[in-house]
Structures are given as structure tokens and as C-alpha cells.
Amino acid sequence: MSADELRGLLGEWAREAGVPGVSAGIFHEGEETLLAAGVSSVDTGTPVDDDTLFMIGSTSKTFAAAAVLVLVEDGVLELDQPVVEYLPELRLADPLATKTVTLRHLLTHSSGFLGDIEVDTGWGDDALARAVRQFDELPQVFPVGEVFSYCNAGFLLAGRVAEAVSGGSYEDLVRTRLLEPLGMTDSYFQPWDVLTRRHAVGHALREDGPAVAHTVGLVRADAPAGGLWSTARDQLKWARFQLTGAEILSDETRSLMHNAQRKGALPFEEVGLSWLRLSHGDAQLVRHGGNVSNLQLSEFVMAPSENLAVTVLTNSAGGGALGPRIVDWCLENLADLPKLDGRPSRAIDPGDCPGRYRTGSLIFEVTERDGALWAQMILDTDQPDILSAPPFEVVFVADDVLARASDTRRPSARFRRDDHGRVDAVEFGGRTALKLPGSNIG
Template identity: 65%
Template structure:
């Protein structure tokens, strides 16, 4: 593996420059052996070299720790995945009475709670921030019936985090630290900024016109969403998580028994594209014939990460970056590692199915889910997509062309190897929703200008 990793090291420098990513850390676990590579700096304002112990925000990979913490309390006999959440939170505020009476932790951990999943929660950094956030959940609309539709839900994991606090009698952060991080030897993983600031950490960067990275003077997430995306961690600590997840190894007493540990990645139901199935927080996709169990995160386009495993081969790769360009570099590193280290054959490009302007009109319009919108517009004979943060459209990624690779299924036109989204039709054949970025978004009446 050493020779291959030397090749990857050179590519990492090149890809970081191309994508304007100031700093990258990569960790690989293969055959029980760990390897760490790093390039660049933690901040363009105060450039300190990134290494395997540098802390990055891992974003939504935090959800996998929330799910594991739930199973810790299940093993303790304090929680049941299929018991209604209202059993543990008698004052649970949900707008829909049926959802309030029936939503379970299994629904929350599989993104099927049905209430609005992308919401702006900022309750500061007080210890009761999570409780205050959940107290406002009565204002969240019930978009789908509980248990019927997968739509990626940050708010569902916020609620799961609050259940953990109430049942354990301690803060979410302390529970995860004492029951997961410390037994696994993950001493460089933290949730609170005052724990991070005294350690070597990165800062997030925005890209100004021309692609130049500039330090963003914000963390990007408040404490109230810690259970959905607030963990800071290093490449080495992420490999400790991979080692336990895949091999069951820990420096202290194993935080979960074998049955519970493996239950985390067992498929629960179909997911929304680009994912194929969801486990307990973990997302499952295919790379050709290989089955991947994965996560990753994006913290306000400031820090972007990947965490991908091949359980059958006990192989894992994690990629941590500190700018929006990590959304390009991360998948490139993962693909390279799968093909050159794990020996997974490359995925061939899918043939493009032509569509007429009349056919494209079937799909154009705006699709919304909470604070996110997906705009689809027709340009000549092509369909273009753009994901918008409704409250901050200027900080949203640019539009890109998509191509049809199957009936109602699209991929990026520049890379048709993977489906990225799919349109949903009702019983009358009308396009009423889109699965994109793991979200299921409803079509609005008015098309974007």
C-alpha cells in the first residue's frame, strides 16, 4: 500500500490546488493497518500545516455517533427503538397529532419522521440550547406521514439528541464523550468550541470570486444541532471510529456489544437518491458491485468531509477538508482509494438518454423542502439543476447540467457514473417531487425565473 499512497500524496496536492482547498487530511484503514496523509494549512490567515491530528468539523458524520449513543442506551434497557418518542418526552411538541403519537427513534434514525428536516436552529451555546430548539418543534410542518417517505432530516437527529439527554440525565455531548469517545480513545474529538480552541484545529473557508479561499469567521453550526452535525474530529480519530465500526476494536471497554454494533449498518429501508438504502443513520450505496456503508458532512460549505467503508473488506477511507472545494476533492480521493487500494473496479459512465424540450418541461420548476430549494431549468436541450439555501441564495453552489441515465433518473452531465437524483410521479403520472441530495422535495406551483 505504501507505493500507492505515495502516488495519492502527489495527487492530493494537485487536487487541493485545483479545488482551492487550503487543507486536507486523509485516513485509510486496510487490513487493520492505518495510514494518514495530509496537505495544506489549517487557515490561510494563520497558516499552520495540517496533519493527522488536526481537528476538522465532520458535519453529518456526527449522526452516526448519535445513532450509536441511542443503541448504548438501548443496551442499558433505557430506550426502545420502536417505542413512541412521546414515551420519553411527554411534552413532545409536534404539530401533527398522529406523528406526535407514533414517531419512534427508528423513524428518527432513518430519516422517516416526516416533519420538516432542514430548519434554521440557533439557540446559542448555552447548555439548554438543545432543549430550547426542540421546544419549537411544534411549529414544524408535517411534510410526509410518519414512516412513509425517506427525506434527509437534521431536525430528526436533533430530536434524537434531546431524547438522549432526557433519558440519560446528562448533556448530549457528555453522554457521547463518556460512553463512546473515551472508550474508543478518540481524545481529539469534541463538540464544544472551548474544547476545540485549545487544540490544533482548522477553520472554514469561503471562496470569493476567482476561487480564492478566505477565512469564514463563523463556525457554521450552533450547539443545538450537535447531534446532527456538531462534532470536530481528526483523521486519526476517524480511523479509530472506523476500526470499532468495522472490527469491533477499542482502546477501552467496547461501548457496544457485537450485535448492536453490526445492527448500525444493517439496511432498514429504501432511501432517497443518491442513496439506495438507509441503516441506523448510516447511508448505503453501491460502487459497481461493491456495497458501501458511508456518511460524511457539509458544514455550511465551510468544511466538507467523507467517511466511506467497505464492510466486506474491512476497508475505510475518511477525507476532511476546510472549504467548499472539499465537495470535489473528497469524492475523488474516495474513488481513487476504492479503485487503487481496495481493488474495486471503476464504475463505467452510464449512457445518456436524450430528452426533447417538450419532455424537459415535464421536470422544470422549483422543488422545496424547508430551507432548501432545488431549481430545475431547461436550457436549449438540457436540464440544469441548482440547490439553493433559500435564506442565503448568494452563498449557494452554482447550477450544473444534469443528464437522464434512466427513466426519471438524472446524473451530473459531467459524470454519469452515479445517479444523483430522481423525479417522483403521482398516480396520474405527474411529476410531483424530486429526490435530490437525499432530500425528498415537493414541487411548487411557480417555476423559478
């Protein structure tokens, strides 16, 4: 089957998901296919094309990791040296963490300090440095190296280390050592570069349909964790490099980025150096993706054994359904991977699983109502344009493991128990979130 056969489905699927505009790219066996549908803004009606800029969100972390590894190969950084050796002024809330946290911890989401933070330090060249100076306020939730919990703040610190060692801004480092050598000339960090070019705007999903959200959703200090704008065409250049290599990194180091470093947290099975790993049947997927305040969502998935990569860029929360649907189509129809079977639901007493679990500004809420379990990821923010995703029904597919009732193929959450058998945390969205005291919800 040809990737072009997806072209006729794209617009229909986008409408069903409430996505105003989508741009997708497929790299398979050396061939590239670009697809687009819809509009960049419902207010202007400007069509999306292959060169429309979208926010790729957390796929930006893979660029931060690559930038660090370029400097490792230069001999000016080491993955397992405490980062305080490169940033003597670093102060974390936990003195032991300050002394021991390494770049490997940061790039594998295992630093242990609070990861979901909002630090607006302006748009000057010192934004990242000023943000990291506030890290002594971040709670040390877990001991360094003990737990995988998706950590945006860790990538800000990794980016700051790379910036400090390189002697220029983080954005200039990525541009000169990664983007320009790979010919990714349509990828930008700064809004003033984006606004003068064709770009998508984020949309909030409301009852009467998608509406333009008059916010970007990120600040400059977020650049290493999620601040890159890019096109599907440029993302395929990143995919080609990841799958086939280029002179910017040795093949050994590139493989190190993909290889498992430690166990992950649901829905991720393992983590490499920034890249997240999960299986699709017998095939190993190496992936990332991004969600910028539920306004622009993306997918970036590689099946290295099949020489396949898929990127999907969208401009509403509906991309959370559309992106995986496109990826699954490609895995099943281009790579001939088997369609995943759903896991049977189990009638399990939820016991003390319902409740509220928090990590930073993210809350995972599990409630019982009308004989069913419902979950919701809530953004605790005072920005009215940024809406939480709607609640969804969940079912148990194993002891302490939940999946969406609408799609039980991949588990969504796993509860953690303390030494007394009580639920004290939950894995969701790659985070390990602690249960709020007194939050049992029946």
C-alpha cells in the same frame, strides 16, 4: 498498491478543487495511513497536519445513533417505542406524529417532519431541549414512516431523547460512552474546546479563490446532527470500531447500525440506523459524510467486505469533489474494486421536471438553458458568508433520473410523480423535496 502513493497526489488534487487544506485517513486490512496537505486557513498559512481539527458535519449523526443504541443496550430505550413515552412534553405539529414517531423513524430519516431547519437556542446546556420545544412549528411534510427524506431535525430529537434518559448533556453522553472508551480524545463539540487547539476554518469559494468565512455555520443544538469536530486520526478510531468492534456496543447492535432498514432517496440506495448505503459494483458501501454550510465538507466511507475505510476532511466546498475523488482512488487501487462506468445520457424531453423544489432552507432548482439542463442546490439563508454551491449541468440517464454531466457514474436526482403522472417532488442529496407551485422553469 500502497496508500502512501496517494500522498503525492493529495496537494495537487486539493489545489484543483479549490480546497485550502485536507486531512485524510485510510484504514485497510488493519493498517492505518494518515495524509495531509495545504493550510488550515489561507489567512494564517498554518499547515494542516494529522491532528488538525475539522468539522465532520453529518457524520456526527452516526455518533448520535450509537449513543441511542448504547442506551438501548442499557435497557432504558427501545427503538420502536413512541418517543413521547420518553419525552412526555413533546409536541409536534401533527398530533398523530407526536403519538407514533419512534427512534427507528428518527434514525432512518423517516419521521416525515421538516428536516432542514435553523434553530439557534444559544450555547447553554439547555440548547437542545429548547430547540425541541419548537418542533411543534415544523410542518409534517409526509406521514410518519412513509418517505425517506434526510432529516437533521430528526437527529436533534433523537439526541434530546438520549440526553433526557441519560440525565446529563448530550455532549457528555457521547464523550463518556463513546469518545473516551474508544480513545478519541481529540474530538470535541464545544467551540471553546476547539479554539484552544489546532483547527481548520471554513472557506467560501470566490472568484479570486478561497476566502476565510467568519462563521462556524452551526449552533449548539445541532450537535447530534452535525456538531462534532474531529481529526483524521480520531476518525480512523471510529472506523476501526465500526469495522472490527469494541466493548461499547455488541457486534449484533453494531451490525444493526449498518444493515438496511428501508429504501433511501438518491444518491443513497438504502439506510441503516444513521449509516447510508450504496453499491460500488458488487461491493456494498456503508457511508456518511458531512457538509457544514458549504464551508467544511467531509467523507467517511467503508467497504466492510474489503476491510477498508476512508475519511477525508476539507475546509471548503471544493471538498465535494475532492473527497469522492480520494475515496474512489482508494476503492479502486487499495480494495481492487472495479472502476465504475458512466451511464450513457439519454435524450429525454424534460417535460415538467424543470422547476424549484424546496425542503426547509434548501432549494433544488432545475432549469433549461442553451439546450442543456442545469441544477443547483441553493441555500436560502441571510448569512452572507454562507454561499450556495455553483450550478452544474445534468443529463438524464434513465426516465426521471438525472446525473451530473461531468460524472454519470452515480445518479444525482430522481423525480417523483403523483397519481396523475405530474412531477410533484424530487429526490436530491437524500432529501425528498416538494415542487413549489407555479415553478415550472423553461
